[in-house]
Amino acid sequence: MKHITSKDGTPIACWHSGHGEALLLVHGTASDHGAWNPLIPFLEPHFSVWTLDRRGRGHSGDNSDYSLHHEAEDIVAVIQAIGGKVHLLGHSFGGLCALEAALLTKNIASLMLYEPPLSLAGSGWSAKLDQEMQTLLNTGHNEAALLLFFRDVLNTSKQDLIELQASPNWSTRVAIAPSVHRELQAVDNYSFNAGINCVDLAVQRLYSTPTLLLLGSDSPKRRHRIAETLHNILPNSQLVLLNGQQHSAVRIAPLLLASKVIKFVHKQ
Numbered sequence: 001m002k003h004i005t006s007k008d009g010t011p012i013a014c015w016h017s018g019h020g021e022a023l024l025l026v027h028g029t030a031s032d033h034g035a036w037n038p039l040i041p042f043l044e045p046h047f048s049v050w051t052l053d054r055r056g057r058g059h060s061g062d063n064s065d066y067s068l069h070h071e072a073e074d075i076v077a078v079i080q081a082i083g084g085k086v087h088l089l090g091h092s093f094g095g096l097c098a099l100e101a102a103l104l105t106k107n108i109a110s111l112m113l114y115e116p117p118l119s120l121a122g123s124g125w126s127a128k129l130d131q132e133m134q135t136l137l138n139t140g141h142n143e144a145a146l147l148l149f150f151r152d153v154l155n156t157s158k159q160d161l162i163e164l165q166a167s168p169n170w171s172t173r174v175a176i177a178p179s180v181h182r183e184l185q186a187v188d189n190y191s192f193n194a195g196i197n198c199v200d201l202a203v204q205r206l207y208s209t210p211t212l213l214l215l216g217s218d219s220p221k222r223r224h225r226i227a228e229t230l231h232n233i234l235p236n237s238q239l240v241l242l243n244g245q246q247h248s249a250v251r252i253a254p255l256l257l258a259s260k261v262i263k264f265v266h267k268q
Helices: 068-082 093-101 125-140 142-153 158-166 169-175 177-189 202-210 223-231 254-266
Strands: 002-004 010-016 021-026 047-052 086-091 108-114 211-216 237-242
Touching: 002 068, 010 068, 021 068, 021 093, 021 237, 047 068, 068 086, 068 093, 086 158, 093 108, 093 177, 125 142, 125 177, 125 254, 142 158, 142 177, 142 202, 158 169, 169 177, 169 254, 211 223, 223 237, 237 254
Parallel strands: 021 047, 021 086, 086 108, 108 211, 211 237
Antiparallel strands: 002 010, 010 047
């Protein structure tokens, strides 16, 4: 493990394994770098794999001035420390952070987004859920707040919830539950402004970046609308279905997900 200092001074913890072209993995909400453990063994023979703990969890620091922009700056700091061009894969909220990071650096060789939660198709969040989660967190009921997130926002099945609660990292997820709330608020307030007629140079660079949009074939309709909208906006994008999957292929079908990533990168 090593720490890389982000632009605002926050230390970001990183891990590295494997050999080959650099691939940085950015985890989603209610998790840390360990979320990628099922996938990494399939990637290490092909890539120099980097993972990180996003700010506010695990071995990384935090800052009271939270924003999605700071999250993107964290990713850019890690990319700069790796050096050269880096392939970037983000899952869920990590995909949203990766998308924003792509507007801040020239050193992204390819961008892979697995169901980023853009609010352009409805975030699934509401004032009622916001208040309920805030109350649970304020009264120390972290686990109940986390279950609310998985059940009512991600629409996680009962069987998947049982498996999640039985997993070794459930206690870690519970400990970082307060970070879930601020990320859901960030999604609800987010606006993807890189419209097709935008002439901003950073956006134009994003348009030219090879982009893989990963989508579970069985995911809710709003996730399909998000992926299709991004595919229509980003000229150099491919939309690939993970057959029989929803939002959790990192954990449930790591070989399938890894095969899509390897195939896409090797075509660049």
